[in-house]
Amino acid sequence: MDQPSENPNSSLSGSLGVRIHCHPKEAAFDQALSVVGQALKAGRETYLYLLDQGVEGLTHATLMGWSQTPLRCFACALALEVHEIEAPEWVIPSGLTLLSDILLQCDEICVYNPAERSS
């Protein structure tokens, strides 16, 4: 599993919800994974939701390395269909209701928006 460096934003305790909307080629994607990795390392309850072009990051080596961790990983079902990506077994395809729940229920949320248009 990747061991990310200390992140100043992950100093809080409690559950963490991370929404990644950017493409895996963007720096924000790596930054998001760094925050998730740090949270997992700290033993925090962590939820990750991949939206739109973010689902293309499902094959990212760091993310794949978390399949055996307590990370709860979800991917937008519509985005998976549009991008013709099959989610690995440990990733749960889900709708926006779940994203809504994650953003509302987690003690801390991090949102990684895309820097550029995908269309």
Add this chain to the structure above:
Amino acid sequence: MKSAFTIQPNVHPEATRDACRREGAFPVLILLRSLCPQDLQSREGLRVARAFQADSRWQVSLGVLEDPVKASSHLEQWIQQDKSLAQLLEGLAEPIQVCVEESSPDTVSHPSHPSSSLIKHLDAAQWLELGLAQGCILLF
């Protein structure tokens, strides 16, 4: 208390903002780069806006990072193509919010303009206030 912050593109992670959860619905700003009906990101943004609007736990606001004149024109096109957009806008507490630079001609605020009531112009200070009032900003 809930801690929330957003990270804007190409901004250092320390440039974040903490926001306290308000009583009642959680404020979210769906920020669109454009209101062009052909833009896939804009469509995705409105899909999320519709989903969150249907959930009473959210207080949804819509903002556009587009020139107000262009935004108004795009909005008219979109409403003509998709009548359900008007329903979405009616359900918002505020009209679509656009930041108007001081130099911009305020042509779309004229009452005779069809979409004038659907777009609210904010100056830079109001725009900043809008952002600070949110618990979460989702950019599309």
